[in-house]
Amino acid sequence: MTVRTVLTVAALTLQEAARRRVLRSLGVLTIVLLALSAWGFSRIDAEFGGLTSGEARLVAALVLNLVMFGLSLIAALGTAFLAGPTLAGDIESGAALAILARPVRRFAVLLGKWAGLVVFGAGFVTVAGLAQLLVVRVTVGYWPPGPVTGLALLAAQTIVLLTLGLLLSSISSPMASGVVAVGLFGATWIAGVVGAFGTALDNEGVARVGTVSRMLLPTDGLWRGAMNAFQDPTVLMQFGPAMQGHPFLSDASLTGTYLAWAGLWITLVLALTALLFRRRDL
């Protein structure tokens, strides 16, 4: 019964994403970003012909990470504004009443929505990210060292954010939950940048800002891991200290412990959402 409910609701969530305007808006935004980046990369190749190969790699990795950040922002906005309405919106409109009066467990409905959003968000990031990598390959001939790891971490970042979006939507209105989720995502990114500067300047207090924020909301940590997988490892060795603390370069790959924490974080937040949703009067 529970598995059937999860699958049915997951399919319904995917159908919702496909039939609502979210998908179209996401598609248009992504195509605009891809086109702009293709044009930009082709200009890099044309204008900076005099760069050494190391410099060219550095620029390519840097700009790739910048564009990937744009892409992850689109994914974040898309999933956060899809995750919000899917739960809070259903409760507010009354659509949840007819569904939850069926022989279903609320946890199964929640898990179904989450699974649908995961497939949607991860699918989007994979397809759009791969397209971006191909654009870079064609325009400047750069291919990142860990494309699969990078895309997987980007997808994980999206999953973290949509899980947060679901938690917020179980306690607040659809719009508020989307706005707060994206706001927290942005705040963590800024805290991450601040922390990186702290590391570069050997200021422990400032560096801790980044560490703590990466623990509280793992989006930035996963994003830094993804950046690390997209950039050429020789770049940082070559330019070393000069590039420390750069917001679009990462000097370390992720540890297994951090990945485990991210997984645990998702589980805990989902469990908390289930608890809140179970107790909620409709």
Place this chain on the structure above:
Amino acid sequence: MTGPTTERGGAAPGQGGAAPDHGGTAIGHGGTGPERDGGVGPDAAARLLAELPPAPAAWCSGLRKRYRRRSAVDGVSFTVDRGEVVGLLGPNGAGKTTVIKMLLGLVRPDAGEVLLLGRPASDPRSRARVGYLPELFRYQPWLTAAEVLALHVRLAGTAVPAHERRECLAAVSLADRADDRVGGFSKGMQQRLGLAVALVARPELVVLDEPTSALDPLGRADVRDLLLSLKARGVAVLLNSHLIGEVERVCDRVVILDKGQVAAAGTLAELLGRRELRLRLDGVDERAHDRLAAAGPLTQEGNLFTVTLPTEPEPTCVPDLVTDLVGLGVRVHAVEPARVSLEERLLAILRTGGDRR
């Protein structure tokens, strides 16, 4: 306060042996079942269970719910027997919708127990054969009407073939809109779709919360016919409606809620049992007046006299009264039997209830 009537054992037609898993839990909670006797063997116990009347379609006891300081529902208990149509009446804010939501597990009661079709409401399987039309009806606007029904059939875990789902849409006059998206439907059409959703998974209990609020007079008549056909098929219905006329026409029993409590409950005959006799008379002297008063409590407005007759009057009561009045020289212009309408009874109950508290 009139307690809820508990006329159990009204086995619905066609329900007798259809629900082997019902009796145990229901009777266990109801506290009347013999199957808990330690010495009964499994076969004997199974036989006993099979012989028991099926558990009521819905049973609730001592339901309470507070929202912050305000008490929304305070000790509500009632039963909907198999195949019975029960009307839930009461003024706005009486707690009707909250009670319905507690029955369906949508609102957590602070106290009290609920059994649906013999299973505790905390078990989602209790809702497998329950159809529900919420007061706030809304269905996925990006799905077509046929897809909404397919979704609910999947969630209910019942195999309902496509042609049966189409018939269900046809029953609410939406057959030609099956492949249109719900987003383009009017309020009334969405409510009709909601009715189809409530009926599609072969329910044994249907809970309808204000099913005609968005419907035109024709739609209301359709809903009435639908309710009567459910009743004929032995499907139990719990109906919350402000349209007292509808309730009076289709319901077997009525539960009246006021300020979160059951103000009265019973069959229509029990609630509306009082009959009245209205007479337009001339030349009523003291003796004739006494004769009228002897028949029952009397009120007078000009030459119009209203006598409230006992619940079950003697068959000769009215002709005897008329003969006596004529014998006393009274000129009789009109004699009309009248029945208290449910609306009058409801208002009377709510007003006296208000005075009492």
